Amino acid sequence: MSLAPLTAMYGKLEGAEGKFARDVTGYIGIEAGIYSRWGLDLSWQHIQGTEERYRRLETGAADVSFVVGRAALKHFLDSKTTRLIGSSMNSCPYHLIVSPAVTRLSDLKGKTIACREEPARIAPLYQSFFQKAGLRLGEDVPLELSGSDQEVFDLLVVGRIEAALLPRQYGFLAEEKGFKRMNDWPDVVDDPLPVAIETTEKILGDRSGELAAFISAHAESIRHLKTSRDQTVRMLGDKFGHSPSLAGKTFDEYLLLLDDRLTIDLKHLENLLTQVAPNFPGGARKLAAEWIAPDVLDRSS
16 A cells, blocks of 8 residues: 655744654654554654744645644734644643742742743633732732743743743753742643644645544554653653653653544633634634634534
8 A cells, every 4th residue: 555645744842952842742653653554654844943834834845733822823813824633732731830949839929920921811820829828919929921931931040030830841841950840839821722733724625635544643643652651751862852850751741631632622722812812803613613624623621
């Protein structure tokens, strides 16, 4: 049986020491022969830069891109040319990472915390600090809003702030540098659709069969990854330079959040829209009808 060539692209998190990709499943699935069993000769390419990945989709040099949802939504609103064909992670709550001297949440009184502006805008941060420690955000605990997670991470590690709300991957790196995670912090800050899977409207029309096979193969590959800890930990060391402890933490606390259903949850789509384009006419259901391929939206939750 001849295999259909298909190119999928992923990028690493900007900054983050080049250690993290949002979804590494392609490496495991190719090695296990899963994509070929679905009739695909998959090329799994690291292409850094969101705009470069869009250029390759638009020119037909690639077929699928893995991208953070907020970037995907902004591009769709500007171009209306892309379509989401799935998401391998609908939600990834942020961790609260603090300086080594902080032992309990109440120790943050008088200390500055930072967070990326978009998720902080809608998260119940004030209520969480008050309920958990009797602290008034903005008064007892100054809040600094930033334009990116990388900026927040940098502020923490250089000592400009004492606490940060960070995506898990950045939090893992901070812990490697001696910072601590507050384990009793609730999951109130989120990055909705952190791993969106997109293509263009034209490619979806021209290659719908191959893309459907890719989604099925990727789902099987996620299931294989989640039952192959040793293999995945070794791959993270070989491909991304993870230490054994960082690779283990990445597997146990991040990659296990990958969801083999590959559907898009309506409530997380609503959260994404609220963060990126709260005035979008018609709301999340209208957005879904325009942006998401048929049978990908999960309305049940």
